[in-house]
Amino acid sequence: MSGAALPRALHPVAWWVWALGMAAVASSTTNPLLLGVLLAVVGYVVVARRGDAPWARSFRTYLLLGLVVVAIRVVFNALLGAGSDGHVFVVLPQVGLPSWAAGIELGGPVTAEDVLAAVYDGLRLAVLLCCVGAANTLANPKRALRSLPAALYELGVAVVVALTVAPQLVESVQRVRRARRLRGASGKGVRSVRAIAVPVLEDALARSLLLAASMDARGYGRSTDVPVLRRRATSALLLAGLLALCVGTYGLLDGTAPAAMGPAGTATGLALSAAGLRLGGRRVRRTSHRPDPWRRPEWVVAGTGVLCAAAILVVAARDPLLLHPSLDPLRWPPLPVLPLLVVVAGVLPAWAAPPPWRAPTPARPRSVAVRQEVAA
């Protein structure tokens, strides 16, 4: 293991592959013990390898979001899903619904099985969310966009610009709201919407024009013009590819779909997309300052994700019940050894990835003051 690696940022795509692999593992089980271990694994990697950028502090948000998902799941299940047999836990007052809503029951007895099923399911979703969150925390989102294929460059730029402009828009709204008070308005209520929207939108429009002019003047879009036919072919290939990818993903994740649908769809989709991107990328002439290298740690991290996902699929195919503990009879869920090993193996990037690179912080209290003053 490259323990003595120099600090640097791992290629964002490697983090995403690993995180999506972990997400695939999460989505294939409802065993709360496995999910708990998986969450611990993902959390450990995040803590060990996150940088100090603003987005690196967002993992907690995903954890909270996960909790909310579980809670919503449980509450709805308790309210609506009553009626099955089992150990009654509590009896909620039943609400009579009009005849057209027949079949829906509000309230009534809530069974422990129901609640537990909801918790398991919610937990799966929550851990899935946290895996995506881990990728967002570990990989600089803007650099991730930069590693998009050349054909998608424009798309990436649009997203980056949107990411940059969003906070400016928030600042703009705050500024104008405060300015409204100067004219004696409270800045609240429906009537003030127009008074706030007009200056904010005018401001945003003026800014985007300035940005567009600046980008134009700095050479954005210098690439050679593309013949219409080639452009259309690119779009068609990409669209078909995405569609096939969707079908493939659905096939992979939904156990009831025909077995061949998943792999076939995914393969077709990937092939079509690759062709489309290649065709589209041919026109682009652009280079990258400090391109992210793809070296051994990247292979290890991405490989961990892929292998974990593959392993869990194999396990699931051999013994589906292993990953989905039965609720009847109610008992403590088992902790199967093989899946546990797969999940624990996902912690490898905590050592395989190079330590995160941290920007040496120059003295910057004054510059923060400027921003605060503007924001105020």
Add this chain to the structure above:
Amino acid sequence: MIRFERVSVTYPGADRPVLRDVELVVPEGELALVVGRTGAGKSTLLGAVNGLVPHFTGGLLTGRVTVDGRDTRTSRPRDLADVVGVVGQDPLAGFVTDTVEEELAYGMEQLALPPAVMRKRVEETLDLLGLAELRHAALRELSGGQQQRVALGAVLTCHPRVLVLDEPTSALDPTAAEGVLAAITRLVHDLGVTVLMAEHRLERVLHYADRLVQLRGDGTVVSGDPARVLATGGLAPPVVELGRAAGWDPLPLSVRDARRGAADLRVRLGTTAPRQTRRVRQGAPALVARGVTVRFGDLVAVREVDLDLHAGDVCALMGRNGAGKSTLLWAVQGSLRRTAGSVDVGGADPGELPPAAARARVGLVPQTPADLLYLDTVGRELAQADRESDRPSGTADALLARLLPGVDHSTHPRDLSEGQRLALVLAVQLVAGPAVVLLDEPTRGLDYEAKTRLAAVLRDLADDGRAVVVSTHDVEFVALACDRVVVLADGDVVADGPTVEVVLASPTFAPQVAKVLSPQPWLTAQDVASALALPGSGVERP
């Protein structure tokens, strides 16, 4: 290097051209300064150099513009990116990436330069502009001067042969502006870059210029040696005004030039002292602020500031970018919650009053006055202002007519010039009848004439018995308009006193005329001119 041949530009819907039959040649390696009133076509002239006019803005351009032999008719702005670098007024609006290094590399990435070349040029540019320590810093967290230097660096990495700068220092405090201008002159000297720069505050840049391009306001252009062009009249910095008043020939362009002739002038002025129209008033203040403190998290933006404002005073609030000027104004007005401290205006604290009552005591014109405007014509804004304050209709209109006559009521507020928009918002705020008027950076984007007007307006407001506070970086405006100067640094008041005392005590804040005539306490060319016109009558007034 830059050549305009019989160039006229007409925007769609305009009844007359912005530029008419412009003939202009800027040879390689020159620094050409573009001057002219607001709306005289400076931005159009600059935009035409790299083809943003008309490729991006629309409009009809006749004639021919060539840069380094390339015709803008056939080359789009993006095709000229390797020849022309453009830096605008607001660097933040033009940034595409979010850290210094990436921003410096962006243009080169578009030009498809090899990574090795990029790395080398980024390092060179970081050193050239003194940005090396900030290489990984987030662009939004930089100070204004640093941002402007990054914007400059971001176009320099492409090694352009022409730099087009549209008021690069207008948002900067004097020291930061000096830094940026020093970087620009270094480029001209060391790299032989041709620079075409527009600037309102001529006093900052005139002595660097090899050529002056003067827009006459009717679309025509006069270009030539700075001293010769200025001798024909038009907008001029204070030092030139002083030269005109003293009858010097050739006109001095820098403080250094002027000082050589100043000994003689000082003798002519003799013992005459400037008329003391400026004084710090005593008596019961209109506004008393005590211990005003504003914190944002860990940051103390304003620290226990005590401030008394007297009716009849125009007070300047100065200090570098981020010193807490805006925050203090907003906190005094009451719209920004104070962490501690009290403000008393006529027996009440505007911070504890509802917004409508607070603005009847303290009126604030924010840094972006357009934030207050949301209707589609000037007339409707004025009518709305009357309604808001329960004044008879026509009150706001009368105020605006007094501040700035001749604003067309059917104009959209967005289409007004900076000066007109400022006057409109000031009128809207004055309708409420505040005893204290605060203006946050009102001089941004104003030319000399508009600034002189603004100074007169502020004087009028003060003479009506209001207390006026202006936050500004513009020392010449302070010399012209203000009785008293308060200097903030890091949220503290570091100096507070009559303009003459505060401004003369510091080389950064001293206006040009003061630098020329020091140790005599003269602040403006107008003062000197009137003293020279009436010899012996410059008797000190109480």
